[in-house]
Amino acid sequence: MTDLTPPKIQLVLITGLSGSGKSVALTALEDMGFYCVDNLPPELLEAFIALEQSHQASKVAIAMDVRSAASLPGLPQRLALLINNSDRRVALTTVFLDATTETLVRRFSETRRLHPLSLKTADDQQRALTDAIEHERELLAELRDKALVFDTSLIRPAQLRSQIKDLLGSTQAPLTLVFESFAFKRGIPMDADFVFDVRMLPNPHYEAELKPMSGRDAAVANYLAAQPEVGEMQGQIVDFLHHWLPKMLRDHRSYVTVAIGCTGGQHRSVYLVEQLAQVFSSEWAARVRHREIDGWPVRGPQASY
Numbered sequence: 393m394t395d396l397t398p399p400k401i402q403l404v405l406i407t408g409l410s411g412s413g414k415s416v417a418l419t420a421l422e423d424m425g426f427y428c429v430d431n432l433p434p435e436l437l438e439a440f441i442a443l444e445q446s447h448q449a450s451k452v453a454i455a456m457d458v459r460s461a462a463s464l465p466g467l468p469q470r471l472a473l474l475i476n477n478s479d480r481r482v483a484l485t486t487v488f489l490d491a492t493t494e495t496l497v498r499r500f501s502e503t504r505r506l507h508p509l510s511l512k513t514a515d516d517q518q519r520a521l522t523d524a525i526e527h528e529r530e531l532l533a534e535l536r537d538k539a540l541v542f543d544t545s546l547i548r549p550a551q552l553r554s555q556i557k558d559l560l561g562s563t564q565a566p567l568t569l570v571f572e573s574f575a576f577k578r579g580i581p582m583d584a585d586f587v588f589d590v591r592m593l594p595n596p597h598y599e600a601e602l603k604p605m606s607g608r609d610a611a612v613a614n615y616l617a618a619q620p621e622v623g624e625m626q627g628q629i630v631d632f633l634h635h636w637l638p639k640m641l642r643d644h645r646s647y648v649t650v651a652i653g654c655t656g657g658q659h660r661s662v663y664l665v666e667q668l669a670q671v672f673s674s675e676w677a678a679r680v681r682h683r684e685i686d687g688w689p690v691r692g693p694q695a696s697y
Contacts, residue, residue: 406487407488409489409532411697414430417552420556421453421560426452428453428455432455434463437474438473487542488532489544508528559679568648570647570679572681573657581649587651592621593621594616594622606682607661622664629668652664656684
């Protein structure tokens with residue numbers, strides 16, 4: 393007898409703010425073997441998935457954004473119906489690309505592109521662009537709430553592609569933890585679910601031989617491991633996460649980003665991120681991201697976004 397059950401399909405929904413890097417994310421997924429479609433109207437979602445399953449597709453990525461603004465309010469309900477339909481057999485991951493308003497204004501200004509929600513007739517185009525971005529945030533807020541969020545404000549496209557491949561290319565675990573170090577002087581990551589400030593801890597920056605190193609170097613790690621306050625901070629963060637992560641999993645959270653910040657994002661935050669990832673890797677899928685030391689300074693035109 394012929395088995396008419398459709399194959400299980402891995403669906404990645406890419407959404408987020410215009411200019412935040414959705415085309416870069418789609419390219420990364422295409423490199424990973426996903427069949428990618430940009431700007432699919434939400435009304436066609438179920439029919440499209442049915443078609444791809446009839447073609448025996450197993451990995452599909454779809455980008456949706458405010459170009460389908462009229463249909464966005466009903467998208468969460470459509471997604472819920474799709475993944476709860478046992479006949480469809482869909483595993484959904486929602487990826488939300490975000491960036492600061494200042495960054496997006498700069499990108500649109502440098503590329504001279506028009507925001508999808510901008511009014512061409514506005515007297516003050518700069519103000520019209522800012523208003524359009526903030527309105528877009530409101531329209532997409534519900535989709536962002538339970539998505540895997542990437543803040544692209546301070547990273548280049550190559551780094552975003554790498555992060556997409558790292559998080560979506562691995563075996564899916566019930567919960568993936570992303571531990572991210574950052575510098576407060578460059579702003580708090582917008583993709584963080586929890587933020588811990590470790591600037592009060594002893595700073596290797598003031599030790600001449602340790603200053604040029606990072607928290608991944610053995611000398612810095614040994615220095616920080618010998619400080620009682622560092623161990624106390626690490627233990628309290630571990631206890632906090634052990635208490636709340638199971639509750640977040642019960643709330644159907646698949647990804648949680650824990651951001652650890654110090655002044656320069658080089659020593660203390662990097663060390664603690666490495667330590668925390670090691671502690672939690674036996675329980676969950678743990679990933680490490682060092683925004684300042686693994687990234688590149690963002691200067692000049694952002695046209696590649």
